[in-house]
Amino acid sequence: MTIENPNIGEVRNMLMRQPCPSLQFAYAPPFGATIQDTGVQFSVFSRSATAMRLLLYNKVTDREPAEIIDFDRDADRWGDVWSMHVPNLAEGQLYHFQANGPWAPERGHRFDSTARLIDPYTQALAGEYQKGKDGVVRPPKCVVVDGEFDWEGDRHIRRDISESVIYEMHVKGFTKSKSSKVKHPGTYLGVIEKIPYLKDLGVTAVELMPVNEFPIKDIHGNKMDRSNYWGYDPMAFFAPHRGYASDSTPGAQVREFKEMVKALHKAGIEVILDVVFNHTCEGNEKGPTLSFKGLENQVYYILSEGQHYCNYSGCGNTLNGNHPVVREMIFHCLRHWVHNYHIDGFRFDLASILSRDTKGNLIPNPPMVELIAEDPLLADTKIIAEAWDAAGAYQVGSFGGARWAEWNGRYRDDTRGFWRGDSGTLGALATRLAGSSDLYEHDNRPPHCSINLITTHDGFTMNDLVSYKDKHNIANGEDNRDGDNHNISDNYGVEGPTRKKAITVTRDRQIRNMMTTLLLSQGVPMLVSGDEVRRTQKGNNNAYCQDNDISWFDWRLATKNADMLRFVKALIKFRREQPTVRRKTYLTGQPVDGRAIPDVSWYAPDGTHLNWNQSELAMVAYIAAPTRIEDPEGLGRDMVMMFNSTGQDRVFKMPEIGWGMNWNLFIDTAVESPGDIYPDVDGPVPATGHSLSMACHSMKVFVGNS
Template sequence: MLMRRPTGNLQLTYQPPYGAIVQESGVQFSVFSRSATAMRLLLYNDVNDLEPAEVIEFDRDTDRWGDVWSLSVSGLKTGQLYHFQASGPWDPARGQRFDSSARLIDPYAQALAGTFQQSTDGVVRPPKCVVVKDDFDWEDDRHLRHDLSESVIYEMHVRGFTKSKTAKVKCPGTYLGVIEKIPYLKDLGVTAVELMPVNEFPILDIYGKPIKNPNYWGYDPMAFFSPHRGYAFDQTPGAQVREFKQMVKALHAAGIEVILDVVFNHTCEGNEMGPTLSFKGLENQVYYLLHEGQHYTNYSGCGNTINGNHPVVREMIFHCLRHWVHNYHVDGFRFDLASILSRDRNGHLVPNPPMVELIAEDPMLADTKVIAEAWDAAGAYQVGSFGGARWAEWNGRYRDDVRGFWRGDGGTLGALATRLAGSSDLYEHAGRPPFCSINFVTSHDGFTMNDLVSYKEKHNQANGEDNRDGDNHNISDNYGVEGPTRKKGVSTIRSRQIRNMLSTLLLSQGVPMLVSGDEIRRTQKGNNNAYCQDNDISWFDWRLVERNQDLLRFVKSLIAFRREQPSVRRLDFLTGQPVDGRLISDMSWYNDQGDPLDWGQHHLSMVAYIAAPSRSEDPSGKGRDLVMMFNSTGEDRHQQLPAIGRGMKWNLFLDTAGDAPNDIFPDLDGPMPPSNRSVEMPCHSMKVYVSGKVAVK
């Protein structure tokens, strides 16, 4: 139901039809269960109460409407704590796992309070649900609606961004802590933060004890509609709702969008051995994909798989997305292991999955960005074929090809050129534009940029799994020393390689995603799977802002250039054909001698010429011609500027082998090329020259 509230400027809010709905006289509680034989509402007075203060039985005759159990309780207010409890058949062979003693989290709970409580009677007592009323004053806040093509995304962890003492904030590790660091994000120049999961996930284990390997990343959902209470500074039940909204509002005021990483592929209830916390105890065979009626399929790699294309679950996901968009003003979503949404109720991949299509077509989500991690843990890999033009994708091919080229792997030049030009091989055939490609070299999952050039092998011993966890295929190198070193030659190459990959990322067609801390060489000490490291291994070390200020300046200048230059963020694919009003091609490729490149040769160096867009594409007329020069070999070379640039004024923009501040020239006033147009290219380096203003009709 949609309502307008006279609070500040009028705002559109969204009320899902299930969960706890605040009314004038009390609260209405509604929950779906097809197979339950009885339903109870447990009400608590305090977050620490082991037992409910009151138990209210739903009447099967008057409180059940089809498969929905619903009753109103007068006198209740915002902040009321509750659980559901359901009786029904215990028949695992047929997918039924009702437990009449289980305390169940409302699937539509808008906030949780407390944590799992220690038990002596074997009953699992999960965090309590909180009745929430949407009464936040958004003033004039609205979705920012930045064009995806103009976006620069910054993937970050809410807690890890400010939890370190080095952050020197008043509210470390919280939504409010993020607000304190908005000036840094704004100065960096990113247009959106992509937050690792902020919906509820377990902090302690199901018996109230510390978890051996806690899921610091948050990819272990427990309540999809609820902001994580662990990121709230105020521990009053429901305070996380207010503080999350304060964070979004403040980010929007700074011109920064908020994208949520959502995990609609599994829950923390696990497989047959896992606890009954919510979905299992309400309608197990509906919410999960089951094999032979009883065993949980594991396409997520986390024990179970959400049955996303069942109508009831599909409805829940839609209500959830709308809830975050209209009640929290978030600007988009990144769907973790999104290929699971392409699986039908038998687990088979289908060509036009209804869930994927409905998300793309839902009018209430029309202003949002939708980004897929287009693979899952069961072998599905749909990069380039997920959804349609409405969907963008994490481009895993981009990551691998850029890493391989700069490491010096043979046969990667053509792949690098394709990625630089927007991955037309993946997207053009489906009528999808270049900005459907979310380009990244690193993400939360894997090495940081610093570690990518410092370690050949993963070092995950701190995770307690004998270094068995984490991906073994990292496409990384250490350049002679594993880990930190004082050897100047090794350090020099590492510094160049970081600049090479960041430059490639931020100058490629498509949408760049930068991982929090890569701009200041954050390290995880070789850990490529730090999912359980809620400590200095994962936290942002703010001392590095000063220590690596030259790299930070380099990245800020690159981001500013990208946002200013339409030449590197085209709306359509480059064609190799002449630009309107000019005789030169929009993109052309050359060898070291300045001749057209022979793609049959296994080069590891090349020169790319990108022409400014036509005035129809670039009404501002800000576009410049670019010459990008790449040398990923271990040898110094000379490269010839292509003949088509003769007669134009050129200035060096960046030189990854240059010493700061001569590694980048933000005002585009770097040195001109040699008069003979032969440019020295040190090993493992990249240079970019920028033309003067181009007269394009």
Template sequence: MLMRQPCPDLQFTYQAPYGAHLTEKGVKFSVFSRSATEMRLLLYNKVNDREPAEIIDFDRDTDRWGDIWSLNVPGLEAGQLYHLQASGPFDPANGQRFDASARLIDPFAGALAGTFQKSKDGVIRPPKCVVVDERFDWEGDRHLRHEMSETVIYEMHVRGFTRSRTAKVKCPGTYLGVIEKIPYLKSLGITAVELMPVHEFPIRDIWGNKLKRPNYWGYDPMAFFAPHRGYAHDGTPGAQVNEFKQMVKALHEAGIEVILDVVFNHTCEGNENGPVLSFKGLENQVYYILSEGQHYCNYSGCGNTVNGNHPVVREMIFHCLRHWVHNYHVDGFRFDLASILSRDRHGNLIPNPPMVELIAEDPMLADTKIIAEAWDAAGAYQVGSFGNHRWAEWNGRFRDDVRGFWRGDGGTLGALATRLAGSSDLYQHAGRPPFCSINLVTSHDGFTMNDLVTYKDKHNDANGEDNRDGDNHNISDNYGIEGPTRRKGVVTIRARQIRNMLTTLLLSQGVPMLVSGDEIRRTQKGNNNAYCQDNDVSWFDWRLVERNDDLLRFVSGLIQFRREQPTVRRRDFLTGHPVDGRSIPDVSWYNGKGNPLDWGQHELAMMAYVSAPSRIADPEGIGRDLIMMFNSTGDDREFHLPEISRGVQWNLFVDTAAESPGDIFPNVDGPIAPTNRMIPMPCHSLKVYVSHTAQLS
């Protein structure tokens, strides 16, 4: 009888067919170029070397197979530094931009080292590629595979999370610094971190000068397969590879998944006036969408657009995703400006784009979460219609409707109810479940939660663009005074509004995404486009953890409740009808007098009697019922509990108008609802009551 033998703890490693790979005798270099007439390998001894120690020519007869140039170099080891160099036609009118003098970054490079070196001869010298040894002791680590419906996402910037002196970590601003703060993330209760771009992007400009406005966010890709060297603690070439893996492994040990924000929509090479750094010098007309054969289409708003539905580029993207999933154990991806993946080679939006479908169906990505920013900079807006049920989406409608309702905008009542219930108008018609909606009120792009209630207008003067940059449509308010104030009335309303929006976010059907620092009122001083602010404006201020510990307690309590109660994270949509053998609807809506709701009124009293389907994992098999009451007006009101609530003990869970610790009762053991069923609702406030028993009959 054959006995099953366990595999040794040598984790599966994915090797793309291109790039630089270690062999038993040296290194094999492979690169695609259809139109190159010559290809060269430039080898360097040190990071700061301006000139290569050796140049090796690829032989056209023996080292080229079809459009692939492949060369074995014996004696080389991990850590070897290199560039590529290609000769070919310079014919911009027909999409060709070869430059025989350009030092090129290998599109499949596993790591980069150094920065752009200052040029005295007009030759751009980009960071050097590094031959990487992918071996790493994962000690049995695997993808965590948290259910999407049970996920709570925390968007964060690797450097900004621990760069401030207030972080008091040994390795500030690095992958290792994140490890030091895992206890904080775990105590907050989130299940996944969504990291802003960690693939390589420029630290200095192309001429080696210090950037006047650094690309702090990282949305300027230079090498898709390489973790950013600027987030490594050890300066040794390639050290970032192991440090990133250490971070993922440590986060997994804490039960936290890792989602990467990937930017496959453009590169840092810019338009026809930009430098030749990599793709332009290897096969420009393949890698970019061109107009009239020469002009770069700019659907990204960043100068060029990656030609994602060209078979060669599509293959590169797939290899890249598999590389991060299997070599770095990441658990998913958020695709920046993902609508660009729906454009064909001429830039036209197409139905059922092959790239989008293939990502969803790729068996090597089956364990991952895939999230789309379902719009682009050229007007495409596909929220609710991007891909199939495998694709989740940043729900921009949720953001706008929640902001508008709590600001007091008229006509927002029905919209808020729809967002609370999982945005069925966007997803149900396509057979997609509520957890396809990634709910957000804020993100890295725009005001922080604190600034959303502190500023009516953006204040981006520090960006050096005369305040022209950044979105003007913020749906924000300052409640009487622009910027910080000590005026008690304004301070009180702002604190309530923050709690109102966070409660709405964390108790809505769908998947909530919280932005790093919103739980402690991080401010960017009114800057809603802090892409270039690598300083205290953007960094996480750890002093606020203690200073605003009341809000941190509030948010942690909401997350704890969400994770414990399947009521607020259903896998299917609410129906308004009795389900699971109960005699009452799974959701009912009432006005402040306890009568059926008139959707034309302003304030909302939501009566949601919901029990989770038995197929949702829960210790009791069911969830508790909720009464959520909303008063977004500037007047105090009194709400009446409807007749249907009789016969059940209701305990207060959340009261956004109360002082801490009375604003939340994490164990759902707050005061019992008054026997006269009259609930006072101060202006701009939200209350949540939870049934004492698991469900109503």
């Protein structure tokens, strides 16, 4: 099938080729190991190889193959594809490829006839890395997978992204702690056991940190003992990570991953995958040959002067995503996850690399970005970009078209800065709250193109953001050199944990302030697993190698910090019920539906119109209910949001346009639970006289009830 111009008839036939789609693959990638009636067909691309071999193993622990089969250069090569049928093989067969070819680094060739190679299209791996007598690293073995699974009629949920509340989480870390008390800790099945928690929290989608195969330990240099916890070091894009399966049987991870997706869907929760199509774990010239290097190095990687690896990823190499062969592989991979695993969306790590041509130059309208947005087999899929890379490209607000959403790094920085009290952030916070039209409206992209976030896996947790001024990454073994130094954080008087009441009160307020801002902003909110219960990493802002209590979800916090959990759950519930805070069009400041008031208006604390040049970080936002076009059921309610990011208590006035309405207090972040939030929006009405006391570092939110 031609990637650039898919034939709809071919697509339909491909999806219907199996007699029972609920039990069989819905999409069959053209390469890899394909089970047939009489055996297995093995197909692999290599343009420059002079010979190709298939290595077959009997057991996962075998150091040497039980059988080696040579591809016939004349009979088994079709163009640049080596394809061979081997009879009497079945599901579970273990294998590697091995290729002969030129060793000519100056021309981009790095063939090694002794290297055991992972099939780029393998659908599962088994076993661990081994070192041969020659010191060469031997990767885990590929597994022939059938993929049969009873989906029981499961389909993609197809929730509009504007209605999403995304929860970023690590599959292992979510349940690995003993405090999780699950039967299968740290696994796909463990996630299933915690679905009631996710459903009760109210999130609509989980965004899973990398679940495709990656080395469990760092395989570069002498760092084999360092954990590769996050997983941003891919080596088999089509295969679910074996380390998250409870069953060690080769290929069991395929079944368990599907069970997890099916269970999440039954609970109404979508599954978004964090995918890393920007580099691989093979590293640079000094890295091992595990797969791509030994098959067609000059095609799979962006090279400088034909030999040196361009490092736009910051991880040693850069995948050549806009080469036609690599582009095709990425498309087959995305379709594979969507139609064989029922995945609902993708977050593309360092997505700006997809905007680089085969020489590494940033190009306008990159074909890869447009093709992902237009691919008919991905039409129901959410696509989210991390719109920057490690080489200076920063495309927040300009990545792709309306189909592409983006992690909004500007939202993170402006919201953190405002609540920390940074001067000049008043207008910036208002713009982020209103949907970041400055970034997206000019390209006719709607507010839900902005994925709003304050914290992610990469950086401080929400608790640490208000507890530490500086990073504390000594445990990573890099003398605290790693991790970002620009955290826009504060400790409010003491670095780390403290019992000082004044400090703990301020920290509590600031977390509530940021959670309230995040979940009531136009756009799509994303929160990080554990922030709702104040998970801490003890000041570590780069816990990529911390496969331990520093990173794992401590389930005792759900009880210890039950008040914060209650607060976040109520906010999520309100957001899902209120069209006022999840519009599909931008706030304009103009009257709506014939009402005399604009859709949004901004005021100073004394009720006068706001001077955007004022130095004081205090303001009031009046947000009117959306139009009947956006809200045909008329569920939207007017809101008044009051922000006091100063260090002084203040008196605020209700804006005059709200005097004739009936209001109930929804949130007061300065009050201890349960008065901090009223889940049924039935809090006290404002005092007469329209004046309200506002504590320092606090927010109030009122909701109209008529």
